[in-house]
Amino acid sequence: MISALLRFFLFSVGVVLAIKDNHEENGGPGLRCADTVITYELNKSADPILPCQVEVGYKVTAVEWKFPNGSQIVANNKCTLKNTDSGAVTVQIQNADVGDCGKYKLKVGLVDGNGVHSERRGHVTLQTIPFFEFDLKLSFSVKKGKTSDEIEVTESGSAPATLSWFKNDIPLVPDNNRVILKPNRKNQPNGILVFNEAHYHDRAVYRCVAINAYGSDSTQTILRVQNPLRWVWPLVGSFGALIVVAIIVAGDEFYKYKRPNKLHADNSADSLPSLDALTEDAPMDVPDMLARVTALGYPPSVISAAVKWRAKLEASRKKRLQTGKHK
Numbered sequence: 611m612i613s614a615l616l617r618f619f620l621f622s623v624g625v626v627l628a629i630k631d632n633h634e635e636n637g638g639p640g641l642r643c644a645d646t647v648i649t650y651e652l653n654k655s656a657d658p659i660l661p662c663q664v665e666v667g668y669k670v671t672a673v674e675w676k677f678p679n680g681s682q683i684v685a686n687n688k689c690t691l692k693n694t695d696s697g698a699v700t701v702q703i704q705n706a707d708v709g710d711c712g713k714y715k716l717k718v719g720l721v722d723g724n725g726v727h728s729e730r731r732g733h734v735t736l737q738t739i740p741f742f743e744f745d746l747k748l749s750f751s752v753k754k755g756k757t758s759d760e761i762e763v764t765e766s767g768s769a770p771a772t773l774s775w776f777k778n779d780i781p782l783v784p785d786n787n788r789v790i791l792k793p794n795r796k797n798q799p800n801g802i803l804v805f806n807e808a809h810y811h812d813r814a815v816y817r818c819v820a821i822n823a824y825g826s827d828s829t830q831t832i833l834r835v836q837n838p839l840r841w842v843w844p845l846v847g848s849f850g851a852l853i854v855v856a857i858i859v860a861g862d863e864f865y866k867y868k869r870p871n872k873l874h875a876d877n878s879a880d881s882l883p884s885l886d887a888l889t890e891d892a893p894m895d896v897p898d899m900l901a902r903v904t905a906l907g908y909p910p911s912v913i914s915a916a917v918k919w920r921a922k923l924e925a926s927r928k929k930r931l932q933t934g935k936h937k
Contacts, residue, residue, distance in 0.1 A: 641663075641665065646732075650738055657703065660700060660702075660736065661734065664699060667722060670719065670720060676714065678714060683701055688703065688704050689702065689703060690702040703736070710736060713736075714734050715733045740769075740771040740824075742763055742764065742765055742827055746831035748831065751834045751836055754835050755808065757804065761816065762795070763801055763802075763820075763829060767824070771822035772799075772800075772821055773818055774818070775791065776819065777816055787806070788805065803818075808833075815832050816830060818830070
């Protein structure tokens with residue numbers, strides 16, 4: 611009976627002390643600092659401020675902040691303590707990193723308007739959202755049918771984070787055979803993405819997202835799958851260009867051969883009579899034709915074409931005479 615009463619007494623005392631400690635930890639009259647959580651981004655050169663507001667009607671007589679490890683915070687290059695006229699009792703952490711995260715405890719001495727002194731306690735929790743220690747490269751290349759390099763990410767937030775991969779913004783589902791996700795060097799699950807026997811349909815934008823209780827971060831890269839015969843296509847293009855040029859040149863030469871009367875040495879030759887006009891008169895010998903064209907001022911190339919044109923007309927006329935079709 612006595613043992614049971616003793617246990618009940620000790621339990622009651624423990625409950626009262628726990629309630630008292632919790633009340634003190636969460637501020638109390640005069641101090642607003644109820645389990646505040648401050649989050650920040652490590653990769654943004656953050657200088658987080660740990661706030662604690664004193665209510666109107668109270669004055670601060672003493673302030674004591676403690677690090678998560680229990681040591682007292684003093685003003686230095688790392689920490690700045692502020693006790694403003696508005697009643698704010700703050701600490702600013704310069705260039706905070708993951709090691710600065712945790713629960714910071716505060717003890718404040720207060721005096722109210724009646725001159726009554728009291729002591730209040732509170733705490734502020736400092737946490738970081740996830741962040742990747744380095745961004746992925748802009749792109750990775752792998753030959754078709756080969757194994758890709760390990761695409762690795764490393765997350766360094768203050769709280770555990772889950773890593774998820776997306777292919778073109780669609781959740782990536784590994785098959786543990788060809789597409790594999792495995793832990794990274796910090797043993798974080800899904801920290802490394804590997805492709806065995808890469809296929810063309812693996813080409814995509816791959817994004818990794820880290821999420822914890824305080825936020826998220828992401829990084830992405832492009833996977834390029836190369837064709838082993840990719841060097842053939844430039845040759846095919848060059849060969850096709852040569853064929854086009856050859857067709858153009860051949861067509862131009864054919865046009866010159868079939869229509870020599872259209873040839874002119876320069877723009878001034880536009881006023882010269884056409885070869886058709888020169889050959890529509892009475893038949894003449896080739897020497898006469900040559901002399902006539904030369905006298906008109908045609909260049910040598912046109913003269914040569916005229917001679918060939920005249921010879922062709924003469925041959926055609928003789929053929930018609932032989933077949934009895936000449937009138």
